[in-house]
Amino acid sequence: MASKRVRVGPVLDVEVGWPVLLAVTWLWLTWKTLRLVGRVAWWAVRNPAKTVVLTVGLAVWARWGLPGLAVAGVVGVGVPVAVLLVVARDRFTRRLADGARSVWRRWVVYAPRWRRLMSRHGLFVRDDGTEELAALREVRCTGVVDRLRVGIPTGLAPADFEQAAEALAHAVKAEDCRVRVSRPGEVWVDLLRRDPLRETVPPLPVPRVVDLRGVPVGCREDGELWRLRLLGTHVLIAGATGAGKGSVLWSLIRGLAPAIRSGLVELWVIDPKGGMELSFGEPLFTRFADTSPADFADLLDQAVEGMNARAARLKGKTRQHTPTPGDPFRLIIIDELASLTALVGDRRVAVRIDDALGHLLTKGRAVGYTVVGALQDPSKDVIPYRNLFPTRVALRLDEPTQVDMVLGDGARDRGAYCDRIPHALPGVGYVKLDGVREPFRVRAAYLTDEDIRALAAEYAPGRALTPADIPPALPAGFEGPPAEAA
Ligand SMILES: Nc1ncnc2c1ncn2[C@@H]1O[C@H](COP(=O)(O)OP(=O)(O)OP(=O)(O)O)[C@@H](O)[C@H]1O
Numbered sequence: 356m357a358s359k360r361v362r363v364g365p366v367l368d369v370e371v372g373w374p375v376l377l378a379v380t381w382l383w384l385t386w387k388t389l390r391l392v393g394r395v396a397w398w399a400v401r402n403p404a405k406t407v408v409l410t411v412g413l414a415v416w417a418r419w420g421l422p423g424l425a426v427a428g429v430v431g432v433g434v435p436v437a438v439l440l441v442v443a444r445d446r447f448t449r450r451l452a453d454g455a456r457s458v459w460r461r462w463v464v465y466a467p468r469w470r471r472l473m474s475r476h477g478l479f480v481r482d483d484g485t486e487e488l489a490a491l492r493e494v495r496c497t498g499v500v501d502r503l504r505v506g507i508p509t510g511l512a513p514a515d516f517e518q519a520a521e522a523l524a525h526a527v528k529a530e531d532c533r534v535r536v537s538r539p540g541e542v543w544v545d546l547l548r549r550d551p552l553r554e555t556v557p558p559l560p561v562p563r564v565v566d567l568r569g570v571p572v573g574c575r576e577d578g579e580l581w582r583l584r585l586l587g588t589h590v591l592i593a594g595a596t597g598a599g600k601g602s603v604l605w606s607l608i609r610g611l612a613p614a615i616r617s618g619l620v621e622l623w624v625i626d627p628k629g630g631m632e633l634s635f636g637e638p639l640f641t642r643f644a645d646t647s648p649a650d651f652a653d654l655l656d657q658a659v660e661g662m663n664a665r666a667a668r669l670k671g672k673t674r675q676h677t678p679t680p681g682d683p684f685r686l687i688i689i690d691e692l693a694s695l696t697a698l699v700g701d702r703r704v705a706v707r708i709d710d711a712l713g714h715l716l717t718k719g720r721a722v723g724y725t726v727v728g729a730l731q732d733p734s735k736d737v738i739p740y741r742n743l744f745p746t747r748v749a750l751r752l753d754e755p756t757q758v759d760m761v762l763g764d765g766a767r768d769r770g771a772y773c774d775r776i777p778h779a780l781p782g783v784g785y786v787k788l789d790g791v792r793e794p795f796r797v798r799a800a801y802l803t804d805e806d807i808r809a810l811a812a813e814y815a816p817g818r819a820l821t822p823a824d825i826p827p828a829l830p831a832g833f834e835g836p837p838a839e840a841a
Pocket residue numbers: 555556594595596597598599600601602632731781782783798799800801
């Protein structure tokens with residue numbers, strides 16, 4: 356039988372017969388086929404919904420041919436669309452509009468100018484005469500923001516995109532541009548087309564059920580609901596005078612109102628400004644101190660006592676306290692942290708306050724004692740506490756250097772321009788969550804004195820629920836994402 360010379364690499368140069376060649380070819384084809392089958396099976400396992408649709412489609416086609424497939428398509432798409440239009444019309448039409456907008460802006464706005472955008476902003480690498488651009492992988496648009504998922508070419512880093520952010524925003528006529536790392540090798544470039552934070556956010560509807568993992572407080576710059584986590588964290592709110600710290604505190608209290616009334620949440624409040632800011636809501640507070648530093652120290656000492664007793668009770672049983680009316684979540688609100696820690700004249704009282712605060716901040720999170728502290732001047736005196744607040748909100752600040760003092764090193768470089776927030780936008784600020792690299796911009800809802808009085812009258816602890824207390828549904832655009840995973 357004929358044979359063939361086969362050369363494998365520089366060494367092996369052999370003469371093989373046709374049976375061997377046929378056997379090798381057969382083995383190779385079998386391997387390729389098995390691999391293809393394996394890949395299809397793996398795709399089917401990972402995409403069960405698409406697999407079912409494809410299988411049903413193929414079965415219909417085999418049984419009734421193309422006309423049958425067309426009818427099935429109309430029914431299969433038409434019926435779910437009709438159901439969604441009835442059940443969740445607003446959300447569905449918004450999603451549909453967002454989907455159409457995403458396709459349009461990807462192919463008409465971004466794809467044609469992508470090469471120029473990337474090369475003019477230095478978002479490419481050159482290697483051996485070839486150029487690799489950052490890759491546009493996905494575009495998701497809403498009414499206010501275009502989110503671009505971009506692949507980072509080898510040799511660049513998210514910081515390169517952060518540096519180019521301001522220029523990119525100008526290039527596409529966006530109000531602002533933010534860069535977030537989505538996963539290694541990829542960033543989300545958020546281009547803000549309209550700023551939803553320009554308008555005052557009205558008081559949000561009081562939630563029916565309070566979720567301490569995400570209390571609604573205001574609006575995020577992407578138009579979604581801003582929720583602030585209280586469970587297992589402490590929150591620092593810093594801002595120059597008139598920046599709107601009060602609106603964050605009051606929106607938070609409003610978001611907790613039903614749980615305050617039912618006794619699941621207790622507010623222990625210190626207002627060193629003599630009750631100027633918080634005394635309106637006194638009926639809502641279980642403890643309120645607004646006169647002397649000695650009172651503040653007493654309140655904090657009692658909180659520490661309660662916290663220690665609870666910690667001893669829970670030891671070995673659970674790692675996170677679950678609030679009940681007999682054993683509530685205690686929120687310690689301090690309106691001006693610096694007055695407590697730095698400006699107290701009596702040295703012994705200052706030490707007591709300092710000790711108690713240190714204990715609460717280090718041990719309180721797991722046992723349902725959360726501190727929310729507001730701060731006007733992020734001076735060095737309060738910096739030791741800063742790191743004990745995993746969640747930080749910085750509203751308008753006077754100096755660029757104060758931004759990193761509050762939010763942590765590098766926050767301003769990542770876009771938290773608190774010093775540029777106009778005086779005309781009180782309640783606007785940036786939030787930094789522990790473990791999340793990028794800050795995001797928000798605006799707290801604004802409650803008038805009347806709103807606060809009405810809230811205090813309706814939700815004072817112990818008052819029974821009436822049907823009129825059930826709040827309306829959230830307005831369109833406020834469904835928001837799930838609770839923040841801080
Ligand atoms: N979220 C908001 N939306 C719209 N306007 C607001 C908002 N928050 C505050 N304002 C306006 O700004 C004014 C100052 O707000 P606020 O007293 O809350 O600031 P602050 O940071 O607590 O100041 P200070 O530290 O001096 O007490 C309010 O009287 C109100 O008119």
